[in-house]
Amino acid sequence: MNSSDIFINDTVIININILKYAFGIKYTGNEWTAPGEYWKFASQISKPVLLVKDMKYFFEILLKQNSGMDHLEIAWSLNRDNGTFSVITSEFLSLYEDESSLQMGDIDHIPQTKASYDRLLEPIPLSPHPEGDLIREDPRDHIYKHLFPECHYNPKFLISRVYDVKPLNVASKQTAIVANSCRTAGNIVMSQSHAMPIVRAFLNALHSREETRGYSLLRVVNVVRREDKDVGNRYLVELELVGPQGQKALVSHYVYALAEDSEKQTILCSPKAFSWNPSATVHIIVAVKNQARWIIQFIREMEKVYRATGDKNFNVIIIDYNSSDIDIKKRLKKATLPSYKFKKMDGNFQRTGGLQAGIDLVEDEHSILFLCDLHLYYPVNIITSIRKHCVEGKMVYAPVVMRLDCGASPRAPAGFWEVLGYGLMGIYKSDMDRIGGMNTREFKDKWGGEDWELLDRVLGNGLEVERLHLRNFFHHFHSKRGMWESNNQG
Numbered sequence: 034m035n036s037s038d039i040f041i042n043d044t045v046i047i048n049i050n051i052l053k054y055a056f057g058i059k060y061t062g063n064e065w066t067a068p069g070e071y072w073k074f075a076s077q078i079s080k081p082v083l084l085v086k087d088m089k090y091f092f093e094i095l096l097k098q099n100s101g102m103d104h105l106e107i108a109w110s111l112n113r114d115n116g117t118f119s120v121i122t123s124e125f126l127s128l129y130e131d132e133s134s135l136q137m138g139d140i141d142h143i144p145q146t147k148a149s150y151d152r153l154l155e156p157i158p159l160s161p162h163p164e165g166d167l168i169r170e171d172p173r174d175h176i177y178k179h180l181f182p183e184c185h186y187n188p189k190f191l192i193s194r195v196y197d198v199k200p201l202n203v204a205s206k207q208t209a210i211v212a213n214s215c216r217t218a219g220n221i222v223m224s225q226s227h228a229m230p231i232v233r234a235f236l237n238a239l240h241s242r243e244e245t246r247g248y249s250l251l252r253v254v255n256v257v258r259r260e261d262k263d264v265g266n267r268y269l270v271e272l273e274l275v276g277p278q279g280q281k282a283l284v285s286h287y288v289y290a291l292a293e294d295s296e297k298q299t300i301l302c303s304p305k306a307f308s309w310n311p312s313a314t315v316h317i318i319v320a321v322k323n324q325a326r327w328i329i330q331f332i333r334e335m336e337k338v339y340r341a342t343g344d345k346n347f348n349v350i351i352i353d354y355n356s357s358d359i360d361i362k363k364r365l366k367k368a369t370l371p372s373y374k375f376k377k378m379d380g381n382f383q384r385t386g387g388l389q390a391g392i393d394l395v396e397d398e399h400s401i402l403f404l405c406d407l408h409l410y411y412p413v414n415i416i417t418s419i420r421k422h423c424v425e426g427k428m429v430y431a432p433v434v435m436r437l438d439c440g441a442s443p444r445a446p447a448g449f450w451e452v453l454g455y456g457l458m459g460i461y462k463s464d465m466d467r468i469g470g471m472n473t474r475e476f477k478d479k480w481g482g483e484d485w486e487l488l489d490r491v492l493g494n495g496l497e498v499e500r501l502h503l504r505n506f507f508h509h510f511h512s513k514r515g516m517w518e519s520n521n522q523g
Contacts (some may be wrong), residue, residue: 068104071118081112091129091144137325138359184289184302186427188261188497220502228256231290234299235270247277254283257501265291267304269421285309285421307428309421314400315347315459319407320387325359327407327511334411336369341413349373350394352387354380385483389471398463399425405457409434410443412505419459422499429496430459431488432503439510448510450502455484460491468494 066073084090096105108118130142232253239245255271271285287308288301317335321328328351335349349370353361355377365373374394378387388404395402401423412418422430433450434457441447468490476483491498 068106071108089127093144136358136360138329138361138364140326140329184291184304186289186304186307188259188264188267193495223256223258227258228253230299231256231268231270231288231301232272234290234301235272235286235288237298238301239274248274248282251275251281259499265289267307285311287424306426307424309424310399311417311420312346313420313423314397315403315416315419316350316391316395316400316462317347317403317405318350318352318388318391319405320352320354320382320384320391321356321361321407322354322382323356323358324407325356328356328359328361329364331407331409332364332368332370334409338411338413338415339370342416344416345371347371347416350375350391352376352378352390354378354382354387381478383473383477385471385473385476389473392462392465392470395462398461398466400462401459402462402465403457403459406508408509408511409457410505410507410509412503415503415506418503422501423459423461425461425463427497428499429461429464429491430499430501431455432457432459432501432506434503434506434508436508437510441510443505443507446507448507451508455488455498458484458487460496464491464494464496468496 066077071077092107094105094107096103106120108120110116110118129144132139135142232250236250239248251273253271254273255269257269259267261267266289268288268290269285270288271283274282274284276282287304289304291300291302319331332349338344338347349365350373351361351365353375362375365375374391376390376394378390392402401419403419418432419430422428422432433452434454435446435448436451437443437446437448468487472483472486475486488498
């Protein structure tokens, strides 16, 4: 905003006629004003601002649309008793910088204000009075990091073939309440009476060995159960222990609960060839085209994870279908990441073809692939979460993401769990090769349904699918405008 030819060393009051946020003014979302109605709420009007002749002043407005016909006006008035507000017209406005020669991905010139500051590099700040469990502090969020005899692992819930079931047959039996609650409720919480016998059996095994006898329980971090009534339940037990010298240790181990002995104590064993590799390299793979701002956001998310955990055993792979709005390779070179790979592709965007091109860049068959999308907010423990729930030759991981509603954010999440999609999947490279990779033949010119086709082959090859609602894992609401080629979508 250019103050020349308006006033000299005078004071101006700025009025923001807007429904949500601007100039640090916060609205609850229930207020509304008509165009030109500048005095309805005291919070509409700023404190007096001193403007000096020939000085330029930068301002930034963030409009968050509510329902109905929203509008935004910025008006000013001299700080006088008879001052009246008038909308700031274009003759007093200019661009902060000429962006005509810039790409969408060139954003370094944008000042870091409250509306645009780089908040994505930091974990979600915790509220002292969180409204729900989803944003309440949880010790499982901070896990960035095995005692038993082996037992044969052959769960009864594995499929030898895929059955064709029409979803409408099931959906017709469900009420709207059931359908909606399934998409808004999280993981089923295990009762303490079920979890603690497993924890006690785990500690008994720990104390039965000379080298671990001095360890005691500090806290139970997590217990995940996979029920199998025929051969016994499988558990992932995660405990924080303290040693005889006060040293802390985190134990995260899969166990089978077979039965009870004569003293009614639970007997545990280690499922044969079923353990997770805490040092396995995880490759985060995404295919993109002309989504500059979202590509930058994705790279920042990966930087956030690396800065929070210091985990060097993950790699970012971006397959680019000739984006014209950003130099992705240049952006990756500037990024703070442990490692990355980049490949440029020609032709129309193909999700399956792009993901397969990323898979082909991975040489180590004992590393983990995580097939993902752009518009995601990741928990900082995402890499460890993927490792824990992927077991080579045995199990893949398909975490459930929360789709945020329009206007919702990771700080105030509201939306629904995407229980119908399997496009976000962690799987060992050796397993992906064994099941044939992505189906680039049937889904060459379309996307939508490739996740279920992949799921069919995963199950048909005897692999389990671990399906958990993952805390702080969000899919941002976004416009479809400018997204690739709309006529390619199946």
